[in-house]
Amino acid sequence: MMALGLVVYGVLALLAVALVGAFAARQRDAGTVVYSLCLAISGAIAIAALGSLAGPGAEAAFPIGLPGLGSHLRVDPLAACFLVIVDLGAAAASLYAIGYGAHEHEPQRVLPFYPLFLAGMNLVVVADDAYTFLFAWELMSLASWALVMSHHREAGNARAGYIYLVMASFGTLALLMAFGVLAGGSGFGFAAMRAAHPGAVSGAVVLGLALVGAGSKAGLAPLHVWLPLAHPAAPSHVSALMSGVMTKVAIYGFIRIVFDLLGPTVWWWSMPVLLVGGLTAALGVLHALMERDLKRLLAYSTIENIGIIFLALGLALAFRANGLPAGAALALTAGLFHAFNHMLFKSVLFFGAGAVLTATGERDIEKLGGLIHRMPISSGAFLVAAMAIAALPPLNGFASEWLAFQAIFVSPALPQWGLKVLVPAVGTLLALAAALVAACFVRAFGILYLGRPRTKVAETAVETDRFSLLAMLVLCGLCVLAGLLPGVVIDALAPSVQALAGARMPAQIGTAWLTIVPVVDARSSYNGLMIGLFLVIVAWGSAVLVHRVAGRATRRSRPWDCGYPGLGPLAQYSAASLSQPLRRVLGAVVFRSREVVDMPEPGTLRAASIAKSIIDxxxxxxxxxxxxxxxxxxxxxxxxxxxxxxxxxxxxxxxxxxxxxxxxxxx
Amino acid sequence: MHSLSFDVAHMLAGFLVLLSFMMLYQDRLGALINALAAQAVVLSLSVAWQAIIQEAPHLFITAGLAIGFKAVVIPMALRRIIVKLGIDREIETVGGTGLTMLAGIGLVALSLQVVLPVTGGSDPVSREDIALALSVVLLGLLMMVTRRNAVSQVIGFMSLENGIVLAATGARGMPLVVEISVAFSILIAFIVVGIFLFRIRERFDTVDVQALDRFRGERR
CATH class of the missing domain: 1.20.5 (Single alpha-helices involved in coiled-coils or other helix-helix interfaces)
Incomplete structure (x- = not known):
């Protein structure tokens, strides 16, 4: 009950803060006040939601909204779980923005809409009837659109906002129709929709519409095109919210409609979800690999992660339709866990990008470099988040992706041949994506932070402010904790998984040495703590060994320059050169990428050139x-x-x- | 008493439809205006009859308005207009009278087919009235679509409005204020249309609306 009450008062308080933001935006310290209030409100909701993760849930109805319907709110374990994701991300972004927002040139374009955006996302998660849901959904869309347009004079931002608005309206239309089919004759309250079960065909229609509606907001291919345009256009803390949190709200919408309201599932419903998830994952990461704009790269990586989550959800649908609740619980846990993880590390990555943007004014990674010496702490946080997103053990990204793979390995238990063939195929896509993500973030981190600065701005960069660093470090700490102790998260997700999948994963807290065991002990198990300890010991040991045996002295000398004395920082390995092999192998097929090399004859003084083109x-x-x-x-x-x-x-x-x-x- | 009241109401409404048909094929403007006036008289009789059988004295005001405005003021004004415009002797080409009449018959059948099933439970007087009123509305619309002369389009519009008043009075409990405001809005629309007619005439030397289309450069 407490969480619901807190959400209601929190939303009201956020609306009040929006008013403050609207009328006092030009005052000094208005940003600090607004963001601190947002931090306090979302932090309180997050803590209360943590407390109601296990249920029993609460409901409330208010006589505002449609006549005869009113507005219904409800917090069940699933909603609590997403409240945690939303408000933890919102609290971190607000903390970050206390520092970052000081650099905002036109705060009156950001401060009124930021609290509205948070209020909209919170309301979507607790809505318990179609009208309230869609109203909150639109509030979220429009507030985020206003935030995307806050720097509307910069090139391309107006177009990004326009495309976002079109896609958002289209998605809401699809959701509206999905609710229309679901309501049928029974009414627009979620309770009535739960009680009524549409047939296989109208159920498939609802699933398709939900996939389009929620997928367009989350960034499923081919509806993802607005995301790499709009997410980078917003201020960085809003980018973090849009990428890390708003996409999760879209996933919540999909889970709510398909797993909760739709009732019993038919097995072939899962096939489009699986297919789209797998393709989105692969396409997203391929795009990210080719990208040189840091924030767009992160947005493409979000698309990839959304693909992973939808793949897990599709698996859960397949298992549930076939009466395999253990498999469904495993897949659904993987999806929810990954949603939580993605919120953590994607926020850190966008915070890092924002710090770089503040320090250098540059988003093109080809023009940066060597920032690790100038921004040591934020580069460390970025590194941890990049390792987590690349699914390196012992961090949290590995734990959730490992669970997704475990669910794929259970798929031979499925009776239908269509699924028996499809699941390993999309599993391969997932494996491909996982490997490419590692390459993508090696490239991003290496070009951005390592090497020598490629431009003057990169040379003169300074570390970002304390609030931003604190926000990044807190989320990094949570990444590490969730990676070392995944059992805690899995058990926290168990009540919502139980409600939706009909079973839960075996209780993990209490297994020996905090190992996680998805199915049975003999099959597979993973212990983040052990691996973490092992890695620390091995890395520390080898570092000590190297320094003892090789000596500590750093030797400086001129590198061999092939006889050409003018080697500057621009001659370093670049982002384009790092991704060139993959662009040639995969991009030639997917993006029809072409390279035109213009090499002058020896003796001519014309400059050589290489032009490359990729087609989306x-x-x-x-x-x-x-x-x-x-x-x-x-x-x-x-x-x-x-x-x-x-x-x-x-x-x-x-x-x-x-x-x-x-x-x-x-x- | 009941059956008599029904029969009279039915007859008057049927008369309205008949007059609509008359207007549909009438190609002389003077005769057209006469038919409109006659329709207005029948309408006011019908409304008065409704006032008696529904025991709703305020409907007499509506009937008076119908007689006053629609049977006297508007036809007189229209007649003045056509005399001033010099088209009172003109014969309008009404393309395909037989076809138009057939279409009109189809529309009457359609409105009966639509209204009678859906109003199954209600009072038979208002059922028939609404069905016939819908026919009058559709016939008025048909007239507006088939005519080229702006004046006869205005007459079609007036006849359409007669149908609306018939439907409104046939249903019980329509407040007087609605009927009065409808009557006055018709009057205002008429004034506006009259002004426009003269403006069109001034500019194009005709009230044939095709001249407007030619002026706009539309392909013909």
Whole structure:
């Protein structure tokens, strides 16, 4: 009960803070006040939600909203679980923004909408009827759109905002229709939807609409195109929220509709989810590998992680439809765990990108480098988060992806051949994506922080402020903790998994040495603590050994420069050169990437050049034809604007007669 | 008494529809205005009859308004307009009278088919009234669509409005204020349309709306 009450008061308080932000934005310290209040509110909600993770849940109804429906709120374990994700991320972003927000040039464009954005996300999670859900969903979309547009004068941001708005409206439309099908005759309260079970076909329609509606917000291919445009356009703490938290709210919407409201599942419903999840993961990381804008790279990596989560959710659907609750529990736990983890490390990565942006004003990693010496603490945090996202043990990313793979290994128990073939195939995509993510973040971290600075701004960068560092370090600490003690998280997720999958994973706290055992002991087990200890001991031991045997002295000398004395920092290995092999192998197929090398004959003084091009298959294959089709239809119906009055009357008349005919003949 | 009241209401409403059909094929503007006035008279009789059988004296005001405005003021004004415009002797080409009449018959059948099933439980008087009122509305619309002369389009609009008043009075409990405001809005619409007619005439030397289309450069 406490969490629900706190959310209600918290949302009201956030609305009040938004007012403060709107009217006092130009005052000195307005940002500090607004962000501190947001930090306090979301921190309190997060703590209360932690307390209600195990249930029993609470409900409340308010007589505002649609007549006859009102608005219903409810906190069950699933909602509590996502409240933790939302408000932990929001608290961290607010803490970060206390420092980062001081660099904002136009705070009046950010401060009113930031609390609204938080309020919208909180409301979505606790909504218990379709109207409240959609209202909160739109509040979240519009507030985040306003935040994306806060730097609207920078090149490309207006277009990003426009595309985001189109996609968000499209997604909400799909969700609206999904709720319409779900409601049928029973009404728009979630309780009524839970009680009514649509058939296999209308259920599939709901699933498809939910996949489109929630997927467009989360960034599922091919609806992901707005994400790499809009997430980087916002201020960095908002980027962190959009990437780390808002995509999780979209996942919550999908889980709520498909696992909770839809009722019993049919096995083939899982196939599109699995397929789209796998393809999104692979496509997202491939894009991230080619990207040189740091924040866009992170946004593409978000798409990849969303793919992983949807893949896990698809597996859970398949298991649940086949009456294998243990497998469903495993897959669903993996999905939820990964959602939590992604919130942690993606926030840190965006905070790091924001720190770099503040220090250098530059997002292009090819123009940075060597920042580890100038920003030691934030580079350390970025490194930990990058290792976590690359799924290196003993960090949290490994634990959740390992669980997802364990769920894939249970898939031979599925009876249908379609799934027996599909699951290993998407598992391969997942494995490919996991490997490429490691490459992607080696590239990002290496180019950004290692080597020598490529430009003047990178040379003169300074470490970011204390609040930002604190936010990054806290989340990094949670990454490490969740990686070392995954059992605690798994047990915390168990009540919501129990409610949705019909079973829970075996209790992990209390197993010997804090090992996690997904299915049975003999099959597989993982102990983050042990691996962590082992890694620390081995790394420390070898470092000591190396220094003892080789000596501590650092020797400085001029490197061999092939006889060419003008080697500057620009001659270093670059981001493009790091990704070149992958671009040639995979990009030639997926992105139709081409390289045009112009090498002058020996003796000519012309400069050599290399031009490379990649084509986004989704833009070319899906959205460009769609745009052409819309323009064509619009051109065709354009002359409707220039008809004579009689023709307009005639159209109205014929339409009226047609409608009457439908009523008369049909009725 | 009940059956008599039903029969009279039915007859008057049927008369309205008949007059609509008359307007549909009438190609002389003077005769068209006469038909409109006659329809208004029948409408006011019908409304008065409704006032008697529903024991709703305020409907007499509506009937008075219908007689006053629609049977006297508007036809007189229309007649003045066509005399001033010099088109009172003109014969309008009404394309395909037979086809238009057939379409009109189809519309009446359609409105009966639509209204009668859905109003199954209600009072038979208002059922028939609403069905016939819908036919009058559709016929008025049909007239507006088929005519080219702006004046006869206005007449079609007025006839359409007669149907709306018939439906409104047939249903019990329609407040007087609604009917009065409808009557006045019609009057205002009429004034506006009258002004426009003269403006159009001033500019294009005709009230054939095709001239407007030619002016806008539409392909014909």
């Amino acid at each position: 298959p989704v833009w070319v294959g899906v959205f460009a034809p769609l745009g052409i089709a819309v323009a064509y239809v619009a051109g065709k119906v354009n002359h409707l604007q220039f008809l004579t009055i009689r023709r307009y009357l005639g159209i109205v008349f014929l339409l009226l007669v047609a409608l009457l005919l439908m009523v008369g003949v049909g009725g």
